[in-house]
Amino acid sequence: MADLSLPPDSLFLGFDSSTQSLKATVLNSDLNIITTQLVHFDSELPYYKTKDGVYRDTTVNGRIVSPPLMWVEALDLIFQKLSKANLDFKRVLAISGSGQQHGSVYWQKGSSQILKSLDSKKPLKEQLENAFSVKQSPIWMDSSTTVQCKEIENAVGGAMELSKITGSRAYERFTGPQIRKVFTEKADVYESTERISLVSSFMASLLIGDYACIDETDGAGMNLMDVKRRCWSKAALEATAIGLEEKLGKLAPAYATAGFISHYFVERFGFEKNCLVVQWSGDNPNSLAGLTLSTPGDLAISLGTSDTVFGITKEHQPSLEGHVFPNPVDPEGYMVMLVYKNASLTREEIRDRCAEGSWDVFNKYLQQTQPLNDGKLGFYYTENEILPPLPVGSHRYILENFSVESLQGVKEREVDEFDPPSEVRALIEGQFLSKRAHAERFGMPSPPTRIIATGGASANENILSLISAIFGCDVYTVQRPDSASLGAALRAAHGWLCNKKGSFVPISHLYEGKLETTSLNCKLKVKAGDENVASSYGLLMKQRMEIEKKLVEKLGHF
Ligand code: ADP
Numbered sequence: 001m002a003d004l005s006l007p008p009d010s011l012f013l014g015f016d017s018s019t020q021s022l023k024a025t026v027l028n029s030d031l032n033i034i035t036t037q038l039v040h041f042d043s044e045l046p047y048y049k050t051k052d053g054v055y056r057d058t059t060v061n062g063r064i065v066s067p068p069l070m071w072v073e074a075l076d077l078i079f080q081k082l083s084k085a086n087l088d089f090k091r092v093l094a095i096s097g098s099g100q101q102h103g104s105v106y107w108q109k110g111s112s113q114i115l116k117s118l119d120s121k122k123p124l125k126e127q128l129e130n131a132f133s134v135k136q137s138p139i140w141m142d143s144s145t146t147v148q149c150k151e152i153e154n155a156v157g158g159a160m161e162l163s164k165i166t167g168s169r170a171y172e173r174f175t176g177p178q179i180r181k182v183f184t185e186k187a188d189v190y191e192s193t194e195r196i197s198l199v200s201s202f203m204a205s206l207l208i209g210d211y212a213c214i215d216e217t218d219g220a221g222m223n224l225m226d227v228k229r230r231c232w233s234k235a236a237l238e239a240t241a242i243g244l245e246e247k248l249g250k251l252a253p254a255y256a257t258a259g260f261i262s263h264y265f266v267e268r269f270g271f272e273k274n275c276l277v278v279q280w281s282g283d284n285p286n287s288l289a290g291l292t293l294s295t296p297g298d299l300a301i302s303l304g305t306s307d308t309v310f311g312i313t314k315e316h317q318p319s320l321e322g323h324v325f326p327n328p329v330d331p332e333g334y335m336v337m338l339v340y341k342n343a344s345l346t347r348e349e350i351r352d353r354c355a356e357g358s359w360d361v362f363n364k365y366l367q368q369t370q371p372l373n374d375g376k377l378g379f380y381y382t383e384n385e386i387l388p389p390l391p392v393g394s395h396r397y398i399l400e401n402f403s404v405e406s407l408q409g410v411k412e413r414e415v416d417e418f419d420p421p422s423e424v425r426a427l428i429e430g431q432f433l434s435k436r437a438h439a440e441r442f443g444m445p446s447p448p449t450r451i452i453a454t455g456g457a458s459a460n461e462n463i464l465s466l467i468s469a470i471f472g473c474d475v476y477t478v479q480r481p482d483s484a485s486l487g488a489a490l491r492a493a494h495g496w497l498c499n500k501k502g503s504f505v506p507i508s509h510l511y512e513g514k515l516e517t518t519s520l521n522c523k524l525k526v527k528a529g530d531e532n533v534a535s536s537y538g539l540l541m542k543q544r545m546e547i548e549k550k551l552v553e554k555l556g557h558f
């Protein structure tokens with residue numbers, strides 16, 4: 001049997017092409033981080049004029065896009081930064097990455113030829129300027145495809161049927177409905193498209209100098225893949241667009257090799273020719289890998305531009321809420337996930353409006369106010385929300401005759417505003433009461449054995465304390481909040497090992513018995529507190545869900 005250890009001097013590079021930035025993490029063979037780099041789109045590539053990495057199209061309701069050329073330029077720039085940081089590219093045995101999920105890139109006919117013949121003396125951007133048939137890629141924040149979602153669900157026999165096949169009912173941000181919009185509204189553009197990539201397979205394509213396959217895990221975020229059989233679903237393809245299978249190419253498991261790194265990067269940065277590019281996947285699936293989530297009772301909460309709650313399961317239970325994806329590191333298992341669009345940017349909006357633009361003031365307000373917020377409940381949506389499907393707007397309520405002891409069946413009164421400290425607490429309590437409620441409804445463990453928090457806002461210990469109080473469990477974090485690029489680097493090592501063995505190797509093989517000595521180690525941040533507080537939050541959660549139901553009946557957009 002082949003020696004299944006990582007060569008002592010080897011390095012593994014992981015990227016995270018996310019909404020606001022491109023990040024990189026490099027792991028050594030002991031699985032310790034040796035360097036990280038970041039390119040922030042708005043500030044470092046200002047001529048694309050994005051805000052938070054995106055354009056919000058004011059002329060089309062819910063249309064949110066990003067320029068793929070910006071992602072291309074960011075890749076060149078981050079390699080330059082890694083080079084300046086003296087990364088020895090020759091030691092990098094494999095590269096993988098995470099992409100923001102669902103976003104789609106439309107390659108113009110003839111682009112595979114451009115990819116294959118890139119000139120290493122010129123920047124990527126210059127050579128790929130005319131490679132896209134759609135100049136602005138729809139991304140996960142987009143909610144402009146309500147009509148297409150309904151059409152696809154109707155064509156396959158309803159929302160539950162689509163969920164049974166693909167792991168999710170139709171969602172506006174999912175790639176299938178987005179493709180259908182191009183197909184029905186811009187037939188000539190669809191026709192001139194040679195290949196459609198996800199953000200993940202798009203970035204992998206740049207690295208191998210050819211079209212990369214879509215990975216089976218990220219592919220499940222398209223409403224196009226049969227999640228059990230891990231192949232394209234004929235019914236979903238037919239419901240979406242004509243001639244689609246050919247434009248999507250093949251699916252591949254996350255642990256597979258996409259190809260060798262292209263001559264472009266060998267010549268420009270000094271990689272060895274046999275450096276492997278392992279299939280890229282979605283940011284949430286790679287976070288699951290980076291957090292080494294492998295116990296069904298554990299939940300992860302990622303607090304980035306989106307908030308997500310995810311865990312693992314052996315079963316595929318179709319549901320009208322949440323998503324089921326193949327587990328990126330377990331060919332037999334699944335990952336289950338809930339996604340919120342109102343997350344860090346909404347927290348920033350309230351921080352700027354009520355807390356002098358300062359996380360310190362924001363945190364002081366969280367400390368000053370009481371658990372359950374004296375019965376003040378808030379719903380804050382600066383973007384059209386996914387869960388629940390509510391439009392932009394704020395709704396504030398006070399529970400009448402509030403007392404912690406008698407929370408059941410009390411009436412709520414709508415109000416226009418709260419004082420700033422109550423507003424901050426209402427936001428955070430609201431966001432996590434909603435997560436607990438929907439996680440329970442989706443069949444996730446309750447209470448979880450533990451929560452592992454990640455993403456930019458997991459650096460905020462006041463938020464972590466509230467998560468612990470609401471869910472009633474311990475909260476852990478990893479050394480750095482970017483588990484998506486860490487997970488990608490780990491998956492690069494995993495893919496390299498699988499390639500060496502010629503078949504799948506369990507990923508735990510890489511860190512079994514030595515997790516504590518690696519950068520993957522999770523540390524306890526907040527110990528679970530008083531159980532009574534968590535059960536009071538449980539009652540408040542029920543009140544909140546009653547109000548949420550009424551809001552959805554009145555305003556729901558889907
Ligand atoms: P992405 O999903 O784009 O990868 P990140 O995980 O990098 O996003 O998270 C970025 C977000 O982290 C920022 O928008 C910011 O609001 C949030 N953040 C950073 N520090 C804090 C903090 N101390 N408290 C709350 N949020 C924070």
Ligand code: XUL
Binds near residue numbers: 019102221
């Ligand atoms: C997942 C989702 C978001 C993006 C953010 O379904 O839409 O979490 O992956 O990058």
